[in-house]
Amino acid sequence: MIIAILMICYINMFKRFLSYLNKRIFYIWLLFFSFLTVTMSPEDGTYYGFAATFILFCVVYFFNERIFSFFIIFIVFSLSLYYPISLYHGSLNSGIIAAVFETNVNESLEFIGKFKLSDFTFPFLYVFSAIILMRLKKYNKHNEESAEDKKKQKILHFILAAVVLFCMVWIPTKYYMDFHSNDDDIDGRWTLANSPMNLISFYANIYNSIDDYFVEKEELNSAKNLAPDWIIESATPKYRNYVLVIGESARRDYLSVDGFTLKTSPFVDLTKGYINLGYVSSAPATYHSLLNTLYLKMKNKENGKKDYSYNIITLAKSAKIKTFWLSNQGVIGKFDTIASRLGMSADFTYFTKKGGYNTDNVDDMKLVDVLKEKMSEESKNKNSQSRLYVLHLMGSHQKFCQRLNKDENKYEFINKNLSCYVNTILKTDHLLEKIVNLLKEQNESYSLIYFSDHGLSHTDKEDKDAVNLDHGAEFKQNYEVPFVKVSSDDVERKVVNTKRTAFNFMYGFSQWLGIKSKHLNKDYDFFSDKDDENIKVFNFEKYVPFDELKDDEIPKY
Numbered sequence: 001m002i003i004a005i006l007m008i009c010y011i012n013m014f015k016r017f018l019s020y021l022n023k024r025i026f027y028i029w030l031l032f033f034s035f036l037t038v039t040m041s042p043e044d045g046t047y048y049g050f051a052a053t054f055i056l057f058c059v060v061y062f063f064n065e066r067i068f069s070f071f072i073i074f075i076v077f078s079l080s081l082y083y084p085i086s087l088y089h090g091s092l093n094s095g096i097i098a099a100v101f102e103t104n105v106n107e108s109l110e111f112i113g114k115f116k117l118s119d120f121t122f123p124f125l126y127v128f129s130a131i132i133l134m135r136l137k138k139y140n141k142h143n144e145e146s147a148e149d150k151k152k153q154k155i156l157h158f159i160l161a162a163v164v165l166f167c168m169v170w171i172p173t174k175y176y177m178d179f180h181s182n183d184d185d186i187d188g189r190w191t192l193a194n195s196p197m198n199l200i201s202f203y204a205n206i207y208n209s210i211d212d213y214f215v216e217k218e219e220l221n222s223a224k225n226l227a228p229d230w231i232i233e234s235a236t237p238k239y240r241n242y243v244l245v246i247g248e249s250a251r252r253d254y255l256s257v258d259g260f261t262l263k264t265s266p267f268v269d270l271t272k273g274y275i276n277l278g279y280v281s282s283a284p285a286t287y288h289s290l291l292n293t294l295y296l297k298m299k300n301k302e303n304g305k306k307d308y309s310y311n312i313i314t315l316a317k318s319a320k321i322k323t324f325w326l327s328n329q330g331v332i333g334k335f336d337t338i339a340s341r342l343g344m345s346a347d348f349t350y351f352t353k354k355g356g357y358n359t360d361n362v363d364d365m366k367l368v369d370v371l372k373e374k375m376s377e378e379s380k381n382k383n384s385q386s387r388l389y390v391l392h393l394m395g396s397h398q399k400f401c402q403r404l405n406k407d408e409n410k411y412e413f414i415n416k417n418l419s420c421y422v423n424t425i426l427k428t429d430h431l432l433e434k435i436v437n438l439l440k441e442q443n444e445s446y447s448l449i450y451f452s453d454h455g456l457s458h459t460d461k462e463d464k465d466a467v468n469l470d471h472g473a474e475f476k477q478n479y480e481v482p483f484v485k486v487s488s489d490d491v492e493r494k495v496v497n498t499k500r501t502a503f504n505f506m507y508g509f510s511q512w513l514g515i516k517s518k519h520l521n522k523d524y525d526f527f528s529d530k531d532d533e534n535i536k537v538f539n540f541e542k543y544v545p546f547d548e549l550k551d552d553e554i555p556k557y
């Protein structure tokens with residue numbers, strides 16, 4: 001008897017619970033839908049971005065149900081379309097826009113052909129959840145309310161709208177206040193792309209990316225005609241063929257020449273030449289590193305803006321050296337144009353990609369093939385002009401395994417990702433050896449410089465299976481990179497540990513090419529044994545002393 005009464009009680013409670021849910025099922029499902037929306041959006045968001053997105057949906061719903069429906073359809077359509085692309089290319093930037101705009105039909109089909117069916121699973125679920133949301137909306141009837149209640153609700157809706165608006169603009173405004181007036185090449189503009197609500201930043205970013213694409217395209221076109229007035233005092237290049245290899249994400253302590261346990265740099269380990277184990281990159285990621293390495297920082301006298309025209313290519317050209325730019329990185333993109341604008345101003349330009357660095361995956365060795373072609377063309381020219389070939393590699397860029405062919409997986413180290421990383425270091429060493437052999441075959445004097453743009457630091461170090469390498473800014477190893485010079489007249493192998501900052505690379509570069517310029521008239525020898533003092537690095541926010549950074553040693557398990 002008692003059990004029966006209890007049962008009835010429970011059933012009643014359950015029924016009441018169901019009817020409670022029933023009244024609110026639309027909002028519960030909307031909460032779930034908000035969660036999916038935040039997960040679908042390729043931009044980074046914050047923890048309260050999810051709550052803010054839910055409130056945004058509610059506010060639109062309270063405002064007008066029809067508009068709500070259109071709003072949901074629009075979002076579902078655009079996020080579902082971009083989601084598979086984001087799996088391969090991450091969040092949108094001008095590089096992806098360039099890839100879209102400058103790709104022909106065949107290439108587009110090839111691009112679409114790369115998608116797997118599983119890439120559409122999540123968008124499919126998302127569309128399905130939106131359909132359920134729309135059905136629930138139909139049955140979500142409002143109760144009859146008194147005028148008093150309606151007034152209260154209006155105030156509540158107003159407050160909610162204000163909260164959403166605040167969430168949207170607070171971080172972009174703070175960012176703008178912090179960075180808009182700084183001089184350190186941080187993009188300090190006010191944009192909703194910095195919003196912590198990743199639904200909002202997704203659309204803001206589409207707008208920015210298209211806008212950036214046209215601006216960058218224009219800048220690249222004008223880079224072709226850059227005419228800085230380098231004041232050249234003398235130019236006596238010592239070698240016929242110069243090769244500058246700009247590496248990517250290679251941490252020096254992963255090279256055996258710097259003591260790594262596996263033979264990852266067999267060529268550099270034995271070659272004659274100059275190897276500096278004290279070279280420090282200027283910043284922990286490509287953009288700021290190359291900006292501070294390959295350009296001489298000068299401000300335009302007329303408008304006070306940064307003048308990009310004083311750089312390695314224009315310097316070489318002003319000394320009548322023929323310039324070639326061969327790149328496996330991107331042409332247009334947030335992080336690409338800093339290097340590609342140099343490429344565009346070279347006498348010969350070859351890019352493996354049409355958009356950003358991550359819009360295609362081409363083997364670095366492709367650049368060696370093009371180099372070989374160009375060198376044999378040049379050797380037919382009987383003039384005595386020197387040439388500078390710049391090769392910009394993908395090197396050891398993230399998604400390390402994608403940099404390798406099957407037969408390049410020689411070493412195993414800790415786990416799959418780190419094994420691939422180690423093998424990319426080895427691959428770049430092979431590439432250097434190949435280039436030096438190619439140079440030897442020309443029977444002309446040569447000199448090659450190789451450095452990496454920056455290092456990386458470990459993540460998830462406590463877990464052997466999960467430990468990986470990523471961009472970072474707080475460790476010495478984010479900046480410690482190899483620097484190697486190999487020339488046809490080297491008689492010895494010189495391995496030094498001279499503290500040298502990439503901020504001074506322009507001086508070393510002009511020394512290397514035998515150029516004396518008034519702009520670089522500094523009593524300074526880049527290749528001397530004298531240490532650079534007070535080396536600073538740019539950590540994405542400010543310049544900090546390199547010596548005060550922490551160590552991130554390679555883990556041992």
Ligand SMILES: [Zn+2]
Nearest residue numbers: 249285286453
């Ligand atoms: Zn890089």
